[in-house]
Amino acid sequence: MSVEVNTPSLLPTLPGYTYVDEGVFRAEQERIFEQMWFCAVRSADLDKPGAYKTVQIGRESVLISRTRKGGIRAFYNICRHRGVKLCMEESGQAARSFQCPYHAWTYDFEGKLIAAPNLTKMPDIDRDEYGLVKVHLREYLGYVWVCLAAEPPSFEEEVMGAIEERLGDLRAIEGYDVEHLSVGRRIRYDVKANWKLIIENFMECYHCATIHPELTEVLPEFADGLAAQFFVGHGAEFGGDVKGFTVDGSEGLDRIPGIEEDQDRRYYAITIKPTVFVNLVPDHVIIHRMFPMAADRTIVECDWLYLPSVVESGKDLTASVELFHRVNQQDFDACERCQPAMNSKVYAKGGVLVPSEHHIRAFHDWVESKVGDVAPNR
Numbered sequence: 001m002s003v004e005v006n007t008p009s010l011l012p013t014l015p016g017y018t019y020v021d022e023g024v025f026r027a028e029q030e031r032i033f034e035q036m037w038f039c040a041v042r043s044a045d046l047d048k049p050g051a052y053k054t055v056q057i058g059r060e061s062v063l064i065s066r067t068r069k070g071g072i073r074a075f076y077n078i079c080r081h082r083g084v085k086l087c088m089e090e091s092g093q094a095a096r097s098f099q100c101p102y103h104a105w106t107y108d109f110e111g112k113l114i115a116a117p118n119l120t121k122m123p124d125i126d127r128d129e130y131g132l133v134k135v136h137l138r139e140y141l142g143y144v145w146v147c148l149a150a151e152p153p154s155f156e157e158e159v160m161g162a163i164e165e166r167l168g169d170l171r172a173i174e175g176y177d178v179e180h181l182s183v184g185r186r187i188r189y190d191v192k193a194n195w196k197l198i199i200e201n202f203m204e205c206y207h208c209a210t211i212h213p214e215l216t217e218v219l220p221e222f223a224d225g226l227a228a229q230f231f232v233g234h235g236a237e238f239g240g241d242v243k244g245f246t247v248d249g250s251e252g253l254d255r256i257p258g259i260e261e262d263q264d265r266r267y268y269a270i271t272i273k274p275t276v277f278v279n280l281v282p283d284h285v286i287i288h289r290m291f292p293m294a295a296d297r298t299i300v301e302c303d304w305l306y307l308p309s310v311v312e313s314g315k316d317l318t319a320s321v322e323l324f325h326r327v328n329q330q331d332f333d334a335c336e337r338c339q340p341a342m343n344s345k346v347y348a349k350g351g352v353l354v355p356s357e358h359h360i361r362a363f364h365d366w367v368e369s370k371v372g373d374v375a376p377n378r
Contacts, residue, residue: 011361013350014368017376019194019342025295026059027371028195032274033058034148037159039276039289040064041144042183042303046072049109050094054087056291057148062135063087064144065094067109072139074146075132080113081105086132098132107132141278142179142305143287162272168233172268173278175258178285181305182312185321189300189328193335194342195275195292196367198300201331202269202277202288204357211330214323218242218249219267225356235266235280245281246319252283253310253320273366279324283307286324296339302328 018024040055041064052065054077061077063086077086079100086098086107097114099106106115111132119125136147138155145159154161164170191198201207208215208222216223219236238245244252245267255264259282270278275290284306291299304321341347353360 009355010352011358013353013360014196014364015350016342016344016347018367018371019196019339020295021374021376022295023377024371024374025194025292027374028292028367029058031370033292034060036149036153036274037138037145037147037155038274039143039272039287040074040146043072043139043142043144044183045091046144048093050096051092052087052094052098053091054089055146056293057146060148061085062146062148063098063132064137064146065098065109072137072144073109073111074135074137074144075111076135078133079103079105080130080132081116140179141173141287142181143289159272163270163278166232166270167268172233172260172263173280175260175263176256176280176285177258178278178287178305180308181256181285182308182310183303184284184306184311184317185304187302187321187325187328189302189332191298191300191332191335192296193298193332193339194295195290195298196363197335197338197342198290198298198332199271199273199275199363200360201335203271203360203363206354206356207334211334212327214247215327218245218323235263235268238265238267244283244320245323247322247326248319250319252281253315253317254307255282256284256307271363273363283310284320288328300328300332 034057038057040057040062041053045053046064046066049066049068052063055062055064062074063077064072064074067073079086079102081100081103084100084102086100097106097108104117105113108114111134113127113130136149136152138145140159145155160170163173167173205222206225209225212222218238220239221236239249242249244250246252264282268280272278275292277288279286284304287303287305289301291301293299304317306317
């Protein structure tokens with residue numbers, strides 16, 4: 001089903017200061033990243049009890065770990081005694097517990113306080129009350145999603161609803177069985193650009209003919225400037241001579257058996273606010289997770305997911321991974337070129353969007369609903 005678009009030829013963008021102003025970024029941390037469901041880690045990365053990852057979400061460090069019973073828990077990465085950061089590494093393996101490096105307060109994998117110097121002489125300390133502070137958690141698509149809000153918004157509406165809105169039917173993603181795919185490659189990008197520039201770039205394809213020659217060879221309709229997200233339920237079709245979603249159009253890898261026939265030879269792109277991109281093709285799924293670190297810096301972690309049998313067999317993934325790796329590099333370079341200009345007086349009131357970028361205006365409206373009242377710190 002197509003989207004009816006009745007808009008002027010040109011639409012205004014956000015003003016330039018919203019991409020560089022520290023006050024705006026702090027408001028985004030507080031009102032967006034710390035209030036919404038945030039895709040943090042791949043569940044399979046926490047492969048045994050005590051395995052943990054730390055993730056920066058807004059202004060907070062979050063500790064996510066596997067329990068002895070096989071579950072996953074998330075906590076603020078802060079000791080309850082004097083506020084020391086409990087785990088300093090991005091990932092690791094705790095042997096029996098988490099111990100603060102300052103005064104040795106010790107917590108089990110469920111977050112309960114289990115030991116501390118002279119703890120037996122302080123019988124009034126409630127070990128549950130002074131345990132690690134828990135963070136709301138859901139598992140979906142094989143990832144751990146966390147929310148720092150005291151009362152989290154509906155996961156079904158915000159996360160699953162975004163997929164349904166894009167594909168037209170939530171069942172359309174089920175055949176890809178994303179939860180049970182395996183990570184074939186993970187690449188981490190350190191992008192010197194505001195997170196909103198990256199989202200805007202991903203949502204449109206007006207730039208595709210200019211900077212994505214490999215992608216438009218595989219998906220010829222992208223050369224016309226209409227992104228896959230322009231139409232509800234639409235997947236961009238592979239070119240007639242293209243055999244697979246690879247950098248040279250060569251044969252791909254084993255097709256995911258659960259996808260429908262009408263999903264074969266098609267590419268679907270989904271944006272889940274605030275910081276997740278999902279890319280679906282017949283033989284693999286690509287997940288981007290963004291971690292905004294500063295107004296002008298964003299870490300992007302990208303996973304290429306394949307059937308477990310493909311990863312375990314050691315098949316060469318190079319041609320498959322290289323296509324979107326180049327797309328990422330091309331996109332992030334474009335975003336880094338934009339970032340310095342956001343501070344220019346010429347862009348003080350922003351720029352314009354053409355009709356094929358109308359869904360970016362909808363994204364801007366959403367951003368303004370969250371932080372539009374924040375004046376620039378000038």
